[in-house]
Amino acid sequence: NAGVTQTPKFRILKIGQSMTLQCTQDMNHNYMYWYRQDPGMGLKLIYYSVGAGITDKGEVPNGYNVSRSTTEDFPLRLELAAPSQTSVYFCATQGETGVQYTEAFFGQGTRLTVV
Amino acid sequence: GDSVTQMEGPVTLSEEACLTINCTYTATGYPSLFWYVQYPGEGLQLLLKATKADDKGSNKGFEATYRKETTSFHLEKGSVQVSDSAVYFCALSDSGYSTLTFGKGTMLLVSP
Numbered sequence: 001n002a003g004v005t006q007t008p009k010f011r012i013l014k015i016g017q018s019m020t021l022q023c024t025q026d027m028n029h030n031y032m033y034w035y036r037q038d039p040g041m042g043l044k045l046i047y048y049s050v051g052a053g054i055t056d057k058g059e060v061p062n063g064y065n066v067s068r069s070t071t072e073d074f075p076l077r078l079e080l081a082a083p084s085q086t087s088v089y090f091c092a093t094q095g096e097t098g099v100q101y102t103e104a105f106f107g108q109g110t111r112l113t114v115v
Numbered sequence: 116g117d118s119v120t121q122m123e124g125p126v127t128l129s130e131e132a133c134l135t136i137n138c139t140y141t142a143t144g145y146p147s148l149f150w151y152v153q154y155p156g157e158g159l160q161l162l163l164k165a166t167k168a169d170d171k172g173s174n175k176g177f178e179a180t181y182r183k184e185t186t187s188f189h190l191e192k193g194s195v196q197v198s199d200s201a202v203y204f205c206a207l208s209d210s211g212y213s214t215l216t217f218g219k220g221t222m223l224l225v226s227p
Contacts (some may be wrong), residue, residue, distance in 0.1 A: 004158075031213050042119075042204065042219040043159075047121070050213075058214070090158055094213050100166065101213045106158035 004025050005040040006091050006107035009094030010096040013114045021110050031094040032064065032074040033058075033104070036087040043090065050075055081114045088112070117142045121205045121218035128195055128225050136190040136221050138179075138205035146174075146207040148188040149215070153202045161180050162190075162203070200225045 007022045010099045025032065035043040045058030049068040062084060064079040078085060089110045095102040121138045128134060140146065145159045151159040163172030168183035178193045188205060205218040 033214065034227060042217040043215075045214060046212060092159075100147075101208065103161040103164065104151075104159075104215055106160065108156075108158050 003105040004093055004105050006110050008110060010111045011113070012086050013112065015081060015083065015114060016102075017081050018077070018079050019081070019112075020088055021078075021089055021091075023074045023076070025074075025091075025093045025105075025108060026072065027091040027093055027105065028071060029095040029105075031096075031101070031106065032068065034064070034076045034093070035090045035092065036076070037062065037090060037109075038087050038089075041090075046076065046089075048078075055086065060091065061091075083114050086104040086112060086114045116148070117207060117209050117216045118217055119205050119207055121175035121203075121221050124202075124222040126221060126223045128223070130197055130225055130227050131194045132225075134156045134190070134192040134199075134206075134223065135184045136203055136223070138188045138190065138218060140162070140186050140188065140205070140207050141206055142186075142209050148179070149206045149208070150177070150179055150188070150190050151204040151205065151217075151223045153220070156170070159204060195223070195225045197225045197227055199223060202209060 033048045034046040044060045047066040049055045091107040092104045118141045124165045149164045150162040152162045165172040165175040165181035171180045206215045
C-alpha cells in the first residue's frame with residue numbers, strides 16, 4: 001500500500017523558473033493538503049481540496065496554484081520561483097469516518113531550494 | 116483564529132529519562148488534538164490523538180490527556196529511548212473542519 005507519494009524528493013530551481021510538485025494517493029481520501037515546513041516554524045497550509053474539482057486557499061497561498069481533477073492527484077504548481085519558496089513541502093490526505101475525520105497521512109516530502 | 120503553542124527545543128535527555136513536552140491551544144470550537152512525530156528525512160506520522168475532553172491518547176509508551184480546563188495536551192513518556200529522537204508536533208483540528216493547525220515542533224534528542 002503506497003499511501004501518499006510525492007515526487008520529486010529533491011529539486012533545485014533557479015529564480016523565475018517554474019515547476020510542479022506531484023502528489024498521488026491510493027487511499028481514496030477526499031481531503032488533500034499541501035503544507036510547507038520551514039525550520040522552527042512548524043507546518044503552514046498552502047492549499048487544500050475537499051474533493052475532485054474543489055480547491056481552496058490555506059494560510060500561505062501566494063506564489064502557488066493547485067488543481068484537483070481526480071481523487072488521486074493533487075499537484076502543486078510554482079509559477080515564478082523565488083528564494084522565499086525554499087522549503088520542504090508535504091502533501092497530506094485525510095478521510096472521513098461518519099461524522100469524524102481520520103488522521104492525516106503525509107507523504108515523504110519534497111525538499112525545494114531556489115537559488 | 117486557532118493556534119497551538121508548544122515548548123521550544125531541542126530537548127536533550129539521556130536514555131530512560133522521563134519526557135514531558137508541553138502543548139497548549141486556542142480554538143473557537145471543540146477541537147480534536149493530536150501529536151505527530153517526524154523522524155529524520157521522513158514525513159509526519161500520527162503518534163496519538165484525543166477527540167474530547169478528558170480523553171487520554173496513548174501509543175508506543177507515549178501518552179497525552181486532553182485537558183479542556185487548562186487548554187493543554189502535554190506529551191509524556193516515562194522512559195525514553197534513543198529511537199525516540201525525532202521532532203514532535205502538537206496539532207488541533209477544530210470542530211467541523213478537517214484542516215490541522217500545527218505547533219512549531221519540538222526536537223527531542225536522546226543520548227545513550
